[in-house]
Amino acid sequence: MDDKAIWLTGALKVAPEPIQVPLLWLTRLDDPTTAALASRASLDAADFSELAARPQSAMRAMRRKLTKVLLATLNDMHPQAVIIVRSATGAPRIIEPVGWYLSVAGQWPHCLIGVARWPLGVDIEPRGAPPPPLDAFTERERIELSGCVGDTRLERWLMKEAHAKLFGVAAQTDANTIETCIGHAGAIARSASGRSTISFYHSDAIVCALAQGDEPACQSRA
The missing domain is CATH 3.90.470.20 (4'-phosphopantetheinyl transferase domain)
Known part of the structure; x- marks a missing residue:
């Protein structure tokens, strides 16, 4: 660990508060608790259209739901209000909530979601x-x-x-x-x-x- 980031493991236990350093959430997609968290969010037509064309679409869909839950928790909003798109180069971009940056990585069953107020990259x-x-x-x-x-x-x-x-x-x-x-x-x-x-x-x-x-x-x- 280091003092340049907050690393969370397992179940999501974080209250909405100002984030001064990147927040990294490391979890397992085969954990029933994680699956229950993912069920709090659903994908819209734009999500389905984007993810359907990508490999391992089912795993990516679950990661997208978890990302929405994390951002909703941090911003005290509903997961369905979170909007994520892809840039022209294929990188994920957060449209709503404004002012957040995102990087996601995964090797089944592990999933790493990083969010911050400035650009970051994770693997x-x-x-x-x-x-x-x-x-x-x-x-x-x-x-x-x-x-x-x-x-x-x-x-x-x-x-x-x-x-x-x-x-x-x-x-x-x-x-x-x-x-x-x-x-x-x-x-x-x-x-x-x-x-x-x-x-x-x-x-x-x-x-x-x-x-x-x-x-x-x-x-x-x-």
Whole structure:
């Protein structure tokens, strides 16, 4: 955990209040409590139209409902008043309530929903998942990762995915055009879109990454 975000796990237990840092909700879609929460929201015609064309539409539909419930809880509003669309680059955008940013990730049955008052990007992978191919990394990264064990390579991959989502270009960006570094200054990712700082959340089952911009230009590109 870190002091740059609020991490919630399991059932949603949060009262409406001003959020000063990103709020990350990590839950399991196969949990009956989570399913009960999702039933508080329903999808409208626009949601169905968008999700039907995407892979794993049933899982995405449940995540959309949970996102609506989370935003409704934080803003003391009805879930049906929450409106989420896709940008031209495929990134989720919150139309209502105004002033919120969103990033969502999932690897069944795990689901990670991040919301904040400024752009953010999140990603999630099961611990011990097969590492990405070496051609997803830059030459410098491959040298640094040589001989590394554990989840180190997986963390670098998560950094790239979260970074691309921060700038809303995950579907258009090759992983090897994003360079990552973990050092005394923390975890940093850079690309043509800009620079981000990364923080992690680890559990026995999963590894999560949160990307936030540390330059003013980041927020203007979202």
